[in-house]
Amino acid sequence: MIEHRHVRVTEVGPRDGLQNESVIVPVSDKIAFVDALSEAGFPEIETTSFVSPKWVPQLADAAEVMAGIAREASTAYSVLCPNLRGAEAALAAGADKISIFTSASEGFCRRNLNASIDESIDRFRPVVSLAREASIPLRGYVSCVVRCPYDGEVDPEAVLATVRRLLDLVDDGIEIALGETLGVADPDQIEAVLDEVASVVPVSEIDLHLHDTKGLALACVDRALQCGVRAFDSSCGGLGGCPFAPGASGNLATEALLERLETGGWTTGVDRAAVSRAATIASRITGRA
Numbered sequence: 001m002i003e004h005r006h007v008r009v010t011e012v013g014p015r016d017g018l019q020n021e022s023v024i025v026p027v028s029d030k031i032a033f034v035d036a037l038s039e040a041g042f043p044e045i046e047t048t049s050f051v052s053p054k055w056v057p058q059l060a061d062a063a064e065v066m067a068g069i070a071r072e073a074s075t076a077y078s079v080l081c082p083n084l085r086g087a088e089a090a091l092a093a094g095a096d097k098i099s100i101f102t103s104a105s106e107g108f109c110r111r112n113l114n115a116s117i118d119e120s121i122d123r124f125r126p127v128v129s130l131a132r133e134a135s136i137p138l139r140g141y142v143s144c145v146v147r148c149p150y151d152g153e154v155d156p157e158a159v160l161a162t163v164r165r166l167l168d169l170v171d172d173g174i175e176i177a178l179g180e181t182l183g184v185a186d187p188d189q190i191e192a193v194l195d196e197v198a199s200v201v202p203v204s205e206i207d208l209h210l211h212d213t214k215g216l217a218l219a220c221v222d223r224a225l226q227c228g229v230r231a232f233d234s235s236c237g238g239l240g241g242c243p244f245a246p247g248a249s250g251n252l253a254t255e256a257l258l259e260r261l262e263t264g265g266w267t268t269g270v271d272r273a274a275v276s277r278a279a280t281i282a283s284r285i286t287g288r289a
């Protein structure tokens with residue numbers, strides 16, 4: 001039997017990338033970036049976040065961005081929501097999918113959401129209800145799956161505990177995304193986390209969200225593929241990072257991920273030339289090389 005070697009790539013540059021820029025990128029530039037990415041055929045583009053503008057002023061224009069983009073029917077435009085207020089605004093803006101986000105470590109959860117892990121889960125309950133009423137799919141991020149900038153090493157069992165909390169929250173399923181927030185993991189550490197989480201989520205259904213501070217993200221992708229992962233996040237131009245995770249650098253670059261996957265014989269349905277054109281826009285609007 002011929003194995004169908006397909007990987008799902010979610011582009012997170014407009015959200016994870018632009019949340020971390022020191023300058024605030026104008027709305028029209030953000031829209032141009034998302035529109036260029038839409039031409040590449042991603043199944044999903046994480047477009048913005050409906051979070052507090054006091055915490056992340058870079059994305060205070062979320063509703064305007066959502067209203068201005070030209071949507072491709074085959075692409076889901078997903079957004080991050082930390083609470084009910086964010087979810088209501090996201091639905092009003094026509095988000096196709098909502099991502100809630102918490103952590104495997106208390107230190108990062110507190111800095112990122114001003115809440116304990118327990119409190120963050122409680123805040124998500126009405127978000128989940130709203131999403132279900134609107135038939136909107138959900139993703140649940142677990143950050144700091146290997147290391148936390150505040151608490152240090154994170155045990156895979158702590159990752160499993162937070163994954164269980166998210167699964168308990170949503171009766172009919174939530175996509176689990178494991179965030180290696182600091183970009184410092186090696187392949188053995190990624191495999192250890194996947195092994196642990198595989199007891200409750202099939203590995204083929206886990207999404208892996210890698211940052212690339214140490215330059216090991218592609219090696220982690222190779223190992224994750226061997227373990228059975230078939231969904232990755234990446235960021236056009238390698239933009240990215242979290243304002244509440246000091247020391248973290250950009251996400252795994254989409255261009256590098258696509259090249260690695262194609263070389264390995266994996267299909268993604270994403271047009272690399274269109275990603276390159278979007279990267280030129282990313283570079284222009286952020287002033288980064």
Ligand code: HMG
Pocket residue numbers: 016019049050051052053054055056080082083085086087101112113114141142143144178179180181209211241242243244
């Ligand atoms: P808080 O200060 O505890 O809550 O923040 P609050 O309820 O007191 O709200 C503060 C102010 O924000 C209030 O305004 C609220 O109304 C307003 P004021 O009354 O003072 O004028 N507010 C909002 N405004 C718009 N939209 C909202 C909203 N909520 C409150 N949804 C809160 C708590 C959760 C709101 C805050 O901590 C927050 O927004 N955090 C978001 C942090 C964030 O976006 N981090 C980056 C994304 S996570 C990430 O990058 C990791 C990831 O990539 C995976 C990985 O790499 O690991 C996903």
Ligand code: MG
Pocket residue numbers: 016179181209211240241242251
């Ligand atoms: Mg991230």
